[in-house]
Amino acid sequence: MFRLYNGVEIPEIGFGTWQIKAGEEAYNSTLTALKAGYRHIDTAYAYENEESVGKAIKDFGIKREEVFITTKLPSHIKNYKEAKEYFQRSLDNLSSEYIDLYLIHAPWPWSNIGQDCTQGNIEVWKAFIDIYNEKRVRSIGVSNFQREDIEAIVKATGVKPMVNQIRYFIGNTQPAVTGYCKQNGILVEAYSPLATGELIGNKTLEKIAEKYNRSVAQLCLKYCLQQGVLPLPKSTNEGRIKANLELDFTISPEDMAALNDLSGIGSKKKLRS
Ligand code: A2P
Numbered sequence: 098m099f100r101l102y103n104g105v106e107i108p109e110i111g112f113g114t115w116q117i118k119a120g121e122e123a124y125n126s127t128l129t130a131l132k133a134g135y136r137h138i139d140t141a142y143a144y145e146n147e148e149s150v151g152k153a154i155k156d157f158g159i160k161r162e163e164v165f166i167t168t169k170l171p172s173h174i175k176n177y178k179e180a181k182e183y184f185q186r187s188l189d190n191l192s193s194e195y196i197d198l199y200l201i202h203a204p205w206p207w208s209n210i211g212q213d214c215t216q217g218n219i220e221v222w223k224a225f226i227d228i229y230n231e232k233r234v235r236s237i238g239v240s241n242f243q244r245e246d247i248e249a250i251v252k253a254t255g256v257k258p259m260v261n262q263i264r265y266f267i268g269n270t271q272p273a274v275t276g277y278c279k280q281n282g283i284l285v286e287a288y289s290p291l292a293t294g295e296l297i298g299n300k301t302l303e304k305i306a307e308k309y310n311r312s313v314a315q316l317c318l319k320y321c322l323q324q325g326v327l328p329l330p331k332s333t334n335e336g337r338i339k340a341n342l343e344l345d346f347t348i349s350p351e352d353m354a355a356l357n358d359l360s361g362i363g364s365k366k367k368l369r370s
Contacts, residue, residue, distance in 0.1 A: 113329035127153035141169035147190035175217025180224035
């Protein structure tokens with residue numbers, strides 16, 4: 098478990114569902130993940146698979162409080178009223194009375210990356226704070242935010258996000274925002290911890306993983322954990338879903354240093370979670 102600054106505990110590996118198709122694929126993968134032992138599922142309104150994820154959780158038959166669910170407000174929603182409306186839509190999709198972690202999906206709409214939405218983000222953050230105070234969500238945070246984006250909402254409201262979920266993997270660790278979050282007690286979560294699969298065949302990583310008798314994927318995920326970052330691996334394959342939880346080994350300080358020195362690997366794909 099990681100512990101957020103408000104005391105909420107969050108299972109240290111989450112099952113990522115970005116790019117898992119709604120319907121059978123999302124339902125089956127989520128059910129497989131729950132059977133394998135995941136107790137933390139990460140979805141988003143924009144993934145269009147909240148309903149399938151919610152149904153899998155329900156059918157698995159676990160008590161609601163035993164699974165940690167994260168979802169996200171669509172990136173183009175930048176006003177108070179719609180933020181609250183979309184929150185309710187996510188609750189309905191997931192058939193749940195509350196969400197464990199609710200994130201602003203991005204500081205700008207995906208259709209206009211880089212647009213200045215400071216005012217909109219502040220409005221939305223106020224809606225998040227109200228939802229939090231109403232106890233309909235156990236923790237609130239952001240995704241794809243840079244330091245300045247976080248500082249703007251904190252300055253306006255006095256409330257720090259508990260989490261910042263960013264694109265993070267070996268060779269792409271975004272040190273400026275990661276360092277800022279760590280200093281401020283904001284948990285960093287890694288989406289695409291395998292660089293959406295691009296790191297898998299990397300020869301340097303294969304050599305290091307072999308030393309531990311582990312796969313490159315396991316090395317990548319353990320690397321996140323040893324950096325204090327919560328990984329959200331995605332898979333639709335039962336064997337890989339299971340393997341991504343088997344991380345009972347320790348990467349040596351020397352190998353961590355070598356991994357820290359790698360940059361620019363597996364970073365060809367677009368930014369998006
Ligand atoms: P698949 O769904 O067929 O398992 P990321 O988590 O960085 O988004 O990466 C997801 C990609 O990595 C998917 O293409 C997924 O494919 C693949 N993947 C996930 N886990 C593993 C693993 N343990 N070994 C190899 N590939 C993996």
